[in-house]
Amino acid sequence: MTDTVVKSIPKAFLLFLAGSCLFALSCTAPPEGNGSDGARWFAMQHCNGCHGKDGAGGRAPEIRGVGLSYGELQAKVRNSGSAIMPSYSSERLSDKEIADIFVFLEEVK
Numbered sequence: 001m002t003d004t005v006v007k008s009i010p011k012a013f014l015l016f017l018a019g020s021c022l023f024a025l026s027c028t029a030p031p032e033g034n035g036s037d038g039a040r041w042f043a044m045q046h047c048n049g050c051h052g053k054d055g056a057g058g059r060a061p062e063i064r065g066v067g068l069s070y071g072e073l074q075a076k077v078r079n080s081g082s083a084i085m086p087s088y089s090s091e092r093l094s095d096k097e098i099a100d101i102f103v104f105l106e107e108v109k
């Protein structure tokens with residue numbers, strides 16, 4: 001009895017996870033990014049001034065290879081909610097350019 005209950009929870013949880021992943025993929029699929037363009041935006045927008053060369057950390061936390069999703073990166077960049085980090089409007093940095101930075105941060109980790 002207890003045995004079946006314990007076993008059925010992970011299964012339901014896995015199904016839930018699979019469902020939410022599909023949902024997330026179809027709803028927030030990032031634009032295709034290009035890492036070498038991303039390196040350029042990263043320097044042009046002075047991300048590197050705070051986050052260090054290649055996002056390795058400096059005056060702000062390391063952001064390369066820290067497991068952030070594209071959605072998390074995009075949300076932070078658009079609305080940093082920070083007294084230190086600026087927010088970037090889509091005129092300043094497009095979704096495509098954020099995707100480029102995302103790929104760049106994946107590639108340099």
Ligand code: HEC
Nearest residue numbers: 045046047050060061063073076077082083084085086101
């Ligand atoms: C003036 C300094 C400054 C600049 C410029 C800056 N950041 Fe930040 N950023 C910070 C600081 C400080 C934090 C950590 C504190 C916070 O979240 O407010 C942060 C946090 C972040 C985080 C969250 C890290 C985490 O682990 O949750 C991301 C992602 C990020 N920055 C990306 C960027 C990108 C991309 C750019 C360029 C488009 C950029 N930042 C430009 C200072 C800066």
